Amino acid sequence: MTYPMRPFELHRPADVAEAVALAGEYPGAQYLAGGTDLVVNLRRRIAEPDHVIALGAIEGLGEVTREGNALAIGARVTMAELAAHPEVMARLPMLAEAAGIVAGPTIRGMATLGGNLVLDTRCRYYNQSFFWRQANDFCLKKDGSVCPVAPRGSFCWAAFSADTPPVLLALDAVLELTGPKGGRKVPLRNFYGNDGRWSIGEADGGLLPGELILRVRIPLPQAPWHGVYEKVRVRGSIDYPLAGLAMMVRWKDETAREIAELRMALTALNPQPMMVPGTEVFSGRELDPDAVAELSRLAGRTGKPMRTTVSDPAYRRAMIATMVEKAAARLAPGLGPALLQQARWA
Ligand SMILES: Cc1cc2nc3c(=O)[nH]c(=O)nc-3n(C[C@H](O)[C@H](O)[C@H](O)COP(=O)(O)OP(=O)(O)OC[C@H]3O[C@@H](n4cnc5c(N)ncnc54)[C@H](O)[C@@H]3O)c2cc1C
Ligand code: SF4
Structure with missing residues (x-):
């Protein structure tokens, strides 16, 4: 049985001011960028706005520019552009890596950074057709009253499953926003909330009604930072992450693998992308197999x-340690064989 998507009026503003004015005029309107997530959700009647504001005709949001010691990336820059941009590849390779393994090549050609940052949280009971959801009495996140994942709770555990946000958290990115109530800058670390229903939108720093992401400003790390992104998914050619990890390290002494500072951030495991707290105690320590085991914990x-x-939560939990080991082995010269040897004798 098929259900048509709910009718909506499509607007095509020519500039940011017009887009924001439309969002102010029509509360509940949704912006449309690449449409790789929103169009699917419209079809499934997960998203049911009366007004959709397409960002495609707006100029000036699709550029990567250098601003002093920072890189400003427009919200309409696509994942494919990000992955292949020479300055992103040279200065922020971990971001290029994460963008380069979002979905598959055709989707990456349309999927934008703005849409990736505010991707709706995902759940096997939610990302389904209207027919499927209706037959299963819907769920707490949309149209229902019970969460089949945790039926006795009043919380939504849908996982935030975008690849670039953990990298941008680790890089200390700041969002430039504008909306019906004016412009502001929000550190990405204050942007997300931890409930799958409003991980974006009702958190302290999250998007206010009608707000539009204009740019993401990333301070360029000084030369000695190294970073990698690890992702676990079923099909390497297209799938969302089941788990993702960004790891960044600055060495005091690279040959001795002595850490000056180390940062980790996770995605697809919680309703929001999260920095892993507590890594500052590793400053001054050697990144050896014992340190890797502690980082995994x-x-x-x-x-x-x-x-x-x-996929079973136990599998995704086990993959956290695997991602930490793989990331550490990529970052620390000579660590891989030491980790393998430990695994062999464990
Ligand atoms: C088969 C498939 C596989 C996928 N795999 C992955 C994956 O591996 N990793 C991953 O991260 N994602 C994945 N995605 C999801 C999606 O393609 C990306 O997250 C993409 O970056 C979303 O961007 P978009 O421009 O298409 O957003 P849209 O679908 O246009 O919008 C998504 C949301 O963002 C809002 N929005 C868009 N731009 C702005 C803005 N500038 N300001 C405020 N709000 C805005 C929209 O209103 C909407 O709520 C996958 C999608 C599909 C269909
Ligand atoms: S976790 Fe959220 S989306 Fe999933 S079933 Fe529960 S309420 Fe619905």
Whole structure:
């Protein structure tokens, strides 16, 4: 049985001012960028706005520019452009890496950074057709009253599953926003909330009604920072992450693998992308197999996978340690063989 999507009026503003004025005029309107998530959600009647504001005709949001010691990336820059941009590749390779493994090539050609930052949270009971959801009495996040993942709770555990936000958290990015009530800058670390229903939107720093992301400003790390992104998914050619980890390290002494500072951030394991707290105690320590085991435990305490994907939460939990090991082995010269040896004798 098919259900048509709910009718909506499509607007095509020519500039940011017009877009924001439309958002102010029509509360509940949704912006449309690449449409790789929103169009699917409209079809499934997960999203049911009366007005959709397409950002495609607005100039000036699709550029990457250098601003002093920072890179400003427009919200309409696509994942494909980000992955292949020479300055992003040279100065922020971890961001290029994460963007380059979002979905598959055709989607990356349309999927934008703005849409990636505010991707709706995902759950196997929610990202389904209207028919499927209706047959299962819907769920707490939309149209229903019970959460089948945690039926006795009043919380939504849908997982925030975008790839670039953990990288941007680790890089200390700041969002430039504008909306019917004016413009402001919000550090990404204050942007998300931890309930799958309003991980974006009702958190302290989250998007206010009608707000539009204009740019993401990333301070360029000084030369000695190194970073990688690890992702676990079923099909490497297209799938969302079941778990994702960004790890950045600055060495005091690279040959001795002595850490000056280390940062980790996770995605797809919680209703929001999260920095892993507590990594500052590793400053001055060697990144050896014992340190990697402790980092895995730290990350494991932050990532809380629930039954929101078809993959077992126990598998996703186990993958946290695997991602930490793989990331550390990529970052630290000679660590891989030491980790393998430890695994062999464990
Ligand atoms: C098969 C498939 C696989 C996918 N795999 C991945 C994956 O591996 N990793 C991943 O991260 N994502 C994945 N996605 C999701 C999606 O493609 C990306 O997250 C993409 O970056 C979303 O951007 P978009 O421009 O298409 O957003 P849209 O669909 O246009 O919009 C998404 C949301 O963002 C809002 N929005 C868009 N731009 C702005 C803005 N400038 N300001 C405020 N709000 C805005 C919209 O209103 C909407 O709520 C996948 C999608 C599909 C269909
Ligand atoms: S976690 Fe629960 S409330 Fe949230 S989308 Fe999934 S089933 Fe619905």
